[in-house]
Amino acid sequence: MDKENLEDELKKLWDEIPASHSDTEKEASWEEFRSKAFAPKKRTFKPWRYAAAAAVLLFVLIGTTIYFKNEPLSETHLVAAKNVIENQTSKIKYVVLPDSSKVELSPNAKICYGDNFALNRKIEVDGLVYFKVKKDKQHPFQVFSNETTTTVLGTCFTVNETEDEDVIVELFEGSVQMNVKGQNQKWILKPGEKFTYSNQTASVTEFNRFVDFDNEKLTSVSSYIEKNYGYKVILPEEYLNQKITIRINKKEDLKTIVQLISEMYNLNFEINEDLKQITFQ
Known part of the structure; x- marks a missing residue:
């Protein structure tokens, strides 16, 4: 492939960079790259120079792709991942998680978590689920349900996301911290306290455990x-x-x-x- 054809092909690849880069930015970066890679010099033609230029461009494009793929995801997408366990029976389903925490899924309840759960203890809940969490101060246990996040180190509690998308957390042992997406306030529950999130309003009340x-x-x-x-x-x-x-x-x-x-x-x-x-x- 001659120099002109190679330059045309590289330009096509360059223009395929994701759309979040403006045309002006892409054109400016192309001209900078082109001035360095294809600057006129009175030297003997060396094909490896253009192969190196293509390799540099390929690295830039791959790097850009990785960058966009690694943009921060929402908590929901971070959790809803590789492992999905659903209770389709009429009885409680018992599950032991990779970190040895124990879970009881009520009928029609579902949990989702990632492959690296022992190190990244994030789990998403749909329905009524009881957790008995193994203590691990280095890796907090987080439960995501609707717009709420329950963070614990080691405790026993239930999380229930109702059909109306209300979230109810009841604490039996230990302590948990409740957060609501978009709100700075935190709620620390004690055993016997219930956190309810309904119609974008949070409240804490007592219940009989x-x-x-x-x-x-x-x-x-x-x-x-x-x-x-x-x-x-x-x-x-x-x-x-x-x-x-x-x-x-x-x-x-x-x-x-x-x-x-x-x-x-x-x-x-x-x-x-x-x-x-x-x-x-």
Whole structure:
């Protein structure tokens, strides 16, 4: 390829730089590049000079492309990435995230997170999801839902984005910081507090994070476990009318509840994960 044809081809490539560069800027930068790469000199023609010029231009174009692709993305696009987990069943779905945090997805709930989640703990939520976050002070855990961001280091809380796009965050343990897109104010929740974002208005109220059984039949606790954890409970017949008084954190680990009942009544228990069944004996 002769010098003139090469120069024409390079000019075409140069003009393909993304449109955010104005025509005036592109033309000025082209003339600067052209004056250096194709300056008339009384030297023997050396083809490698033009190959080098093409390589320089290719580097410039590739660099420009990378620059535009690496522009800051919105938080939503940053999160909605490689891994999508959705609960399409009628029961709670249990998930362990790459950082060992635990998640409970209610029916029709969905979460999205990136491949490098253990280092970049950002996750997007749709529907009602409960989180038990593994502590990691170096990598804050952030949950994005509608226009809100929940930031935690290690705690237990639920995030619920309703069909009306309202966002409700209930804190059971630890502390969380709430942020709303476009607002400078921050809300720090304490256990038992609920953050609600509706119609572009944020509020913090209290909620009851416990369920109380006051001198009720042990079978009432069994029914509670089956409804909220999805495990059927089998009790010895002589314990069906046994009374119990107990306060349970609504998001307590199932095994903790089972162990407590076992110790209170001196019973052994077996948890069958395949059958989703707990047998006391």
